[in-house]
Amino acid sequence: MKSNLRCVLCASFLLILAGTSHAQSANAPSDASNSAGAMPAAPSAKKADRALSHAVRRALAKAPGLDVSGIFVRARDGAVTLSGSVRNSDQLRQAEDVARSVQGVNSVSNKLTYFHGGNG
Known part of the structure; x- marks a missing residue:
């Protein structure tokens, strides 16, 4: 027991x-x-970042003469990063100017490069 x-x-x-x-x-x-101070982004913040990315992407697509097929857009708290490649320096500057013109964009980090096409 x-x-x-x-x-x-x-x-x-x-x-x-x-x-x-x-x-x-x-x-x-x-x-x-x-x-650690690394708080996850609130769902509303992620939604706002996504909406801003889409708004910048739409503005880039509407820009005359700009080939957006190689441009990637990322937004976080109003800071937009452009990455990928464009055909020439005019498109590089144009993409940055268009991104800056979108409402809600506080800053633009332009990490676009030139794509020359071909092998090297």
Whole structure:
């Protein structure tokens, strides 16, 4: 009888211990991310960034003479990054000017390069 009681007590203790450790481990990632200062972007912020990226992409597509097939747009908190390639320096400057003209754009980082076509 005493051994059964010990088994029940040990099992209860282990279940309580397991539940407590699970609760602590579930809280650990959020505590760690907050203490590191790297808070995940709110869904509304991601949505706004996505909308701004699309707005810049639409403006680039409407620009006359600009080939947007090699241009990639990324937006984060109003800062837009253009990357990829264009055919000439006129298109490089034009893409940056068009991106700056879009409402909501605070800054533009132009990382576009020239694509010369061919092997080398």
